[in-house]
Amino acid sequence: MVIINSLLATIMPYLPKSLVRPFAKPYVAGENINSVIKTVKKLNDDGFSTTIDILGEFVNSEEEADKIKSEYSELIKKISIEKLDSTISVKLTHLGLGIDHNLGEKNIHSLSLIGKENNVGITIDMENSPYTTKTFEIYNNTLINNEKMGTVIQAYLYRSMNDIKDLDNPKLNLRICKGIYNESKNIAIQDRLAINDNYFEMAKTLLKGKGYACLATHDLTLIDRLESFIEKNNVSSDKFEFQVLYGVPMGNKLDKLKQKGYKIRIYVPFGEAWFEYSVRRLKENPKIISYVLRNLFKK
Numbered sequence: 001m002v003i004i005n006s007l008l009a010t011i012m013p014y015l016p017k018s019l020v021r022p023f024a025k026p027y028v029a030g031e032n033i034n035s036v037i038k039t040v041k042k043l044n045d046d047g048f049s050t051t052i053d054i055l056g057e058f059v060n061s062e063e064e065a066d067k068i069k070s071e072y073s074e075l076i077k078k079i080s081i082e083k084l085d086s087t088i089s090v091k092l093t094h095l096g097l098g099i100d101h102n103l104g105e106k107n108i109h110s111l112s113l114i115g116k117e118n119n120v121g122i123t124i125d126m127e128n129s130p131y132t133t134k135t136f137e138i139y140n141n142t143l144i145n146n147e148k149m150g151t152v153i154q155a156y157l158y159r160s161m162n163d164i165k166d167l168d169n170p171k172l173n174l175r176i177c178k179g180i181y182n183e184s185k186n187i188a189i190q191d192r193l194a195i196n197d198n199y200f201e202m203a204k205t206l207l208k209g210k211g212y213a214c215l216a217t218h219d220l221t222l223i224d225r226l227e228s229f230i231e232k233n234n235v236s237s238d239k240f241e242f243q244v245l246y247g248v249p250m251g252n253k254l255d256k257l258k259q260k261g262y263k264i265r266i267y268v269p270f271g272e273a274w275f276e277y278s279v280r281r282l283k284e285n286p287k288i289i290s291y292v293l294r295n296l297f298k299k
Ligand SMILES: Cc1cc2nc3c(=O)[nH]c(=O)nc-3n(C[C@H](O)[C@H](O)[C@H](O)COP(=O)(O)OP(=O)(O)OC[C@H]3O[C@@H](n4cnc5c(N)ncnc54)[C@H](O)[C@@H]3O)c2cc1C
Pocket: 124, 125, 126, 127, 152, 154, 175, 177, 178, 179, 180, 181, 216, 217, 218, 219, 220, 243, 244, 245, 248, 249, 266, 267, 288, 291, 292, 295
């Protein structure tokens, strides 16, 4: 299966978009702002909070970074005007961090101010390890202007437990995920079960800490472990939420969590860069191909 996944990931960029579209479609809420707003309204009506992501990363010029900043600022205003229950999720390299740290920082600062004016929260997604320290530093700086900023921590990195302890404060809004990038064994746990255990330990630390925990995973066994911990320790439901990616089948789990009164936020990506995004994700982590294939057949 590993070889088939890698092979498919290698040929994917050369396939016509129409062939790749079925792989991306269930996970992407269209190409423009109107289609994502429509999807988010429906999700809100069904009792889910959302966070909206404009697809893409690693821009090559200051002009491109400015364009993305403008698109995000339009999105923030739209969320506010339409009174949606939604935050936004942003990658710093999409705002120029990969070209120049100051550019990425300047752009997220101006978005954080627009977020504050419009009362819309912003989560800074976590990218690959060269950006980890800088992302936390920038997140801490933006928090000074806007308390509704959040960021992400990856359970596969050895450093993450210490980072949680460093970050913990009453304003902290931290999403925990396993981590999507291929990282070397020198800095990242490679064994899946060990990553799950580290995720669980990190989540416990966060749930016992001062901050707000966003528990991002589709792993049903892990969610069960988290629920047991929350219930045994009477963790108040205003201390955490569960998060999943748009389109990933979860059986009846989300309804069950909702019935317990737990908040669920769905991460909804949209945009013209769906093809590049899908191909890049698949090349970085060909395992996703088997998820997608399995899920396509499950439906
Ligand atoms: C809301 C949210 C935000 C995230 N933000 C970041 C981030 O900022 N930085 C980062 O590095 N990673 C991010 N991730 C990705 C995360 O790190 C994992 O790579 C991804 O969620 C898969 O891990 P899992 O916990 O779902 O467990 P896994 O054990 O990998 O997956 C459990 C099951 O979920 C299903 N599944 C998982 N992922 C997918 C998928 N993409 N498509 C279809 N089915 C899938 C499969 O059926 C799989 O068997 C985010 C994930 C979520 C849910």
